[in-house]
Amino acid sequence: MSALNLYDTATREVGVFKxxxxxxxxxxxxxxxxxxxxxxxxxxxxxxxxxxxxxxxWSGYDVTFIRNVTDIDDKxxxxxxxxxxxxxxxxxxxxxxxxxxxxxxxxxxxxxxPRATGHITQMIELMEKLIANGAAYAxxxxxxxxxxxxxxxxxxxxxxKLDDLQPAADADETxxxxxxxxxLWKAAKPGDPSxxxxxxxxxxxxxxxxxxxxxxxxxxxxxxxGGGLDLVxxxxxxEIAQSEAAGYKFANxxxxxxxxxxxxxxxxxxxxxxxxxxxxxxxxxxxELRWYLGSAHYRSMLEYSEAALDESAVAFRRIENFLTRSxxxxxxxxxxxxxxxxxxxxxxxxAVPAGLASISENLRLGNQAITDGDKKAxxxxxxxxxxxxxxxxxxxxxxxxPQSASGNVSAALDGVIQLALKERAAARERxxxxxxxxxxxxxxxxGITIEDTAQGPRWSMGEKS
Numbered sequence: 001m002s003a004l005n006l007y008d009t010a011t012r013e014v015g016v017f018k019x020x021x022x023x024x025x026x027x028x029x030x031x032x033x034x035x036x037x038x039x040x041x042x043x044x045x046x047x048x049x050x051x052x053x054x055x056x057x058w059s060g061y062d063v064t065f066i067r068n069v070t071d072i073d074d075k076x077x078x079x080x081x082x083x084x085x086x087x088x089x090x091x092x093x094x095x096x097x098x099x100x101x102x103x104x105x106x107x108x109x110x111x112x113x114p115r116a117t118g119h120i121t122q123m124i125e126l127m128e129k130l131i132a133n134g135a136a137y138a139x140x141x142x143x144x145x146x147x148x149x150x151x152x153x154x155x156x157x158x159x160x161k162l163d164d165l166q167p168a169a170d171a172d173e174t175x176x177x178x179x180x181x182x183x184l185w186k187a188a189k190p191g192d193p194s195x196x197x198x199x200x201x202x203x204x205x206x207x208x209x210x211x212x213x214x215x216x217x218x219x220x221x222x223x224x225x226g227g228g229l230d231l232v233x234x235x236x237x238x239e240i241a242q243s244e245a246a247g248y249k250f251a252n253x254x255x256x257x258x259x260x261x262x263x264x265x266x267x268x269x270x271x272x273x274x275x276x277x278x279x280x281x282x283x284x285x286x287x288e289l290r291w292y293l294g295s296a297h298y299r300s301m302l303e304y305s306e307a308a309l310d311e312s313a314v315a316f317r318r319i320e321n322f323l324t325r326s327x328x329x330x331x332x333x334x335x336x337x338x339x340x341x342x343x344x345x346x347x348x349x350x351a352v353p354a355g356l357a358s359i360s361e362n363l364r365l366g367n368q369a370i371t372d373g374d375k376k377a378x379x380x381x382x383x384x385x386x387x388x389x390x391x392x393x394x395x396x397x398x399x400x401x402p403q404s405a406s407g408n409v410s411a412a413l414d415g416v417i418q419l420a421l422k423e424r425a426a427a428r429e430r431x432x433x434x435x436x437x438x439x440x441x442x443x444x445x446x447g448i449t450i451e452d453t454a455q456g457p458r459w460s461m462g463e464k465s
Contacts, residue, residue, distance in 0.1 A: 002343070003017070004016070004059060004347045006255065006349055006350070008254055010156060023062060024063075025063045025224065026064045026219075026223045027052075027063065027065045027066065027222070028218060028224070028226070031069050032069060032095070033073050033076070034076065034092075034098060035076045035094060036094060037278065038097065038098050038277050040275050040277060040280060040293060041266070042098070042101075044260050044302065045227065045257050046067075046102055047105060047290055047393070048257040048293075048350075050108055051392060052255070052350060055346050055391055058391060063111075065108075066218060067110040067113055068114050069114070071088075071091040071116055071117050072091070072117050076090055077192060087193055101277040104277070105289060106290060112217055114216070119213050122216045123185075124197050124198070126212050126246060129247075130246055133246075133247075134147075134150065135245035137177065140199075141200070142199060142202050143175055143199075144199055145171075145181040145184060146184055147181055148162065148178065148180050150245075151241055154241050155233075157236055158232050158237055162180060167179030167180060168182040168183070168234070170205060171186055171205075182205065182234065184204075185199065186203055186205060187201070188203070206235065207242065208242065210235070211239050211248075211250075214251075220247075220249055221250065221252060222250075223251075224252070224254075225239075225250075225253070226256065226257070227256060229256045230266070256299070258299055258300055258302070259301055259302070260293075260302045260304050261303050262275070262305075283306075283309070284310075285401070286401060287316070287394050288309075288316050289309075290393055290394055291392070292312040294392055294394070295312060295353070297349075298350055318460075319385060319389070322367060322382070322385070323396060324396075326370075326382035328458075330375060330378060330382075333386075334379070334385070334386040335383050335386075336383060336386045336390050337387045338391070341354075341361075342359070342387070342388045355388060359389075363381070366381030417448060423435075424450075424457070427439065
């Protein structure tokens with residue numbers, strides 16, 4: 001088997017992945033700031049890194065996967081005022097909605113999911129270390145800042161120059177030595193939540209929390225830090241800055257997934273084009289949305305449109321229908337196996353599009369095997385398709401999908417359609433072809449295609465006419 005090669009944002013190169021500890025992989029991925037409903041831009045990152053995690057696990061690694069929750073933030077406080085609810089209630093409400101969205105797309109739960117407010121002690125300890133070694137300062141008003149001009153390395157991830165930066169807009173510049181210094185801690189404001197520190201009551205800056213939590217759960221050095229492309233600056237740059245200033249090596253490799261765009265623009269609330277997960281799941285199933293979000297290379301922009309989503313869902317149903325048909329013919333679910341072609345694709349910086357090409361070839365060969373009545377070939381291709389789908393988190397037999405091929409909803413739907421097919425068969429027997437065609441056309445209008453085979457009629461989900 002070829003070695004796993006992954007891109008590194010820091011080096012801008014694809015290279016062989018070698019974990020710090022043989023056989024083990026430590027990963028930290030920036031999670032949600034829980035202040036609103038998740039849109040598909042949020043969950044694309046979760047899907048991409050879930051695919052990486054599944055591939056690492058299949059490759060034999062023991063993976064420790066950390067995904068944090070930012071449950072205190074300016075946006076959360078603003079939403080709390082808007083919703084006339086305590087800030088902690090707002091954070092908990094949206095955290096649960098995010099968790100539900102991840103589950104609906106079969107994103108595996110992290111090994112640990114720390115919340116920022118649960119790690120104030122670790123943040124204070126980190127600030128004490130940074131102040132003691134002269135990298136940070138507390139001007140006396142309750143704020144604490146990192147002094148960026150004292151750093152040996154800064155902006156290596158994004159490749160920017162310090163003097164070209166705009167002032168950090170995270171706190172009042174009055175107390176900063178340099179406008180580009182960023183806040184590790186923010187002094188308490190009237191009515192806002194706060195925690196006591198040696199420098200005064202306040203709350204954490206956005207960047208501090210991830211450095212503190214990554215160190216608490218993964219130590220001074222770990223294998224992979226991931227997140228969305230929009231986090232490269234300032235968030236990940238500042239994580240590196242404060243962690244290295246404390247003497248930690250921090251992340252050995254940086255991976256960033258690209259955005260979901262709409263009309264060429266990044267999906268965001270400010271553009272008013274947000275597409276919430278719960279809304280889209282009224283249009284397609286979770287397994288189909290995941291298939292769509294995971295189909296592009298993780299470093300490529302994914303341009304969203306309803307037409308593209310529908311086309312992707314129909315393509316997935318063709319694969320799902322073949323697997324269902326294989327069970328009908330073989331009497332057993334496929335046994336997952338991984339082909340050399342799919343393995344090579346995944347080891348090439350998670351080249352999912354190339355992996356999908358190998359699935360398409362399996363599907364072509366599998367359908368031909370059904371036509372030929374070659375059960376051995378049917379089983380081989382079904383096994384290889386299911387193996388690939390498990391890595392992509394889109395196995396239709398996975399009970400984590402409530403509406404999967406083996407779910408109660410599908411069983412009920414199948415029963416209803418079988419009744420319609422019996423009525424159609426009866427109409428054809430009595431040569432009432434108008435009634436037979438009406439039943440067929442009615443099913444087709446609902447997106448259900450009828451195929452007359454030597455073994456009798458069978459149905460599949462297709463496009464609506």
